[in-house]
Amino acid sequence: MLKLGEKQTLTIVQKVDFGVYLACSIETKDEKVLLPIKQVPEKAEIGDELEVFLYKDSDDRLIATTNTPKLMLHEVKRLKVKEVSKIGAFMDMGLEKDVLLPFHEQTRRVREGEEVLCALYIDKSSRLCVTMNVYDYLSTESPYHKDDRVKGVVYETSDNFGMFVAVDDIYSALIPKKELYGDSINIGDEINARIINVREDGKLTLSIRERTSEQMDIDGEKILSEIDAYNGVLPFTDKASPEIIREKMQMSKSEFKRAVGRLLKMRKIVITAKGIKRA
Known part of the structure; x- marks a missing residue:
């Protein structure tokens, strides 16, 4: 069976002026695909096996290539935006034909020249496309453990859950809200x-x-800097509402209280009726 979007080893079953036709075996010639002449190795003969990748050309015909694409079916990789058109963005897949990132598969509008994390899939019209909705394609078999430090890229945000991250562009992760x-x-x-x-x-x-x-040390330094920014007195204390603390300090109320407690213990601040100031 010929597999769109995947690499597979096929057999040369017919030679023509413009290339060779490949099939799953020398006996199964009913389902075959063209490998253009410029891709055919020298001295290739009927019966030889070749590893190829299958995609569709500009006329929507299945075609083989010996070139290796930048990603395979269901893989997740970063691709460069070649062009933004009326139907989506065309991404550099490393082949003669670019692959489409439809507008409805974009989690944000992309710009020409940038690299975007995406996954390769087959759409309802049996064409290869890519999507920025990579959640279902990411691996859950990472080598990491609790307290390990990692790098990743944010690929989706949720008001309910937080930010979804692809660690190493491969592994499924979430930063909770x-x-x-x-x-x-x-x-x-x-x-x-x-x-x-x-x-x-x-x-x-x-x-x-x-x-x-x-x-706590990082938050404490931030509190001291904010005191200085407010001309010596931060105009609220750890009794303030969680909303005010989050808006002004980008901390939770519990984190703010812990940092204030640490600074008080170190005698770096004092709390007054007006707010918090340096000791």
Whole structure:
């Protein structure tokens, strides 16, 4: 069976002026595909086996190539945007024909020249296309463990869940909403994160914040900087509402309280009726 979007080893069953026809075996000539003459190795003969990739040409005909594409069916890789058109974006797949990223498969509008994480699939018209909705194509078999540091790219955001990340462009991960606190992260951004949990299904839960003890030091320095920015007195305390703290400090109320407590213990701040100031 000829497999669109995949590499497979096929047999030369017929030679013509413009190339050779390949089939699954010398006996099965009813289903065959053309390998153009410029792709045919020298001295190739009927019965020889060749490893090829199958895709469709500009006339929507199945065709073989000995070139290796930048991604195979159901794989996830970063591809460069060659051109943005009325129907979507054409991506450089490493073949003579670019592959389409339809508008409805874009999680954000892409720009010519940028690299985008996407997965290769076959659409309803039996054509190869790519999608930025890579969730179902990512692996859950990562080599990572709790507290490992990882790098990844944000490929989707959710008001309910948080930000979905492809670690190493391969592994499925999530930064929960509670770990974000107003951090300015967008689809396509690369992030450094810490694994806070490896779920039973293999998916990774990430945090862009440090361990509690380390994060308290970072948050404490931020509080001191904000005190200076407010001319010496931060105009609220750890009694303020979670919404105000999140808006002004990009921290949860519990993180703010921990950092304030640490600074008080170190005698770096004092709390007054007006707010918090340096000691």
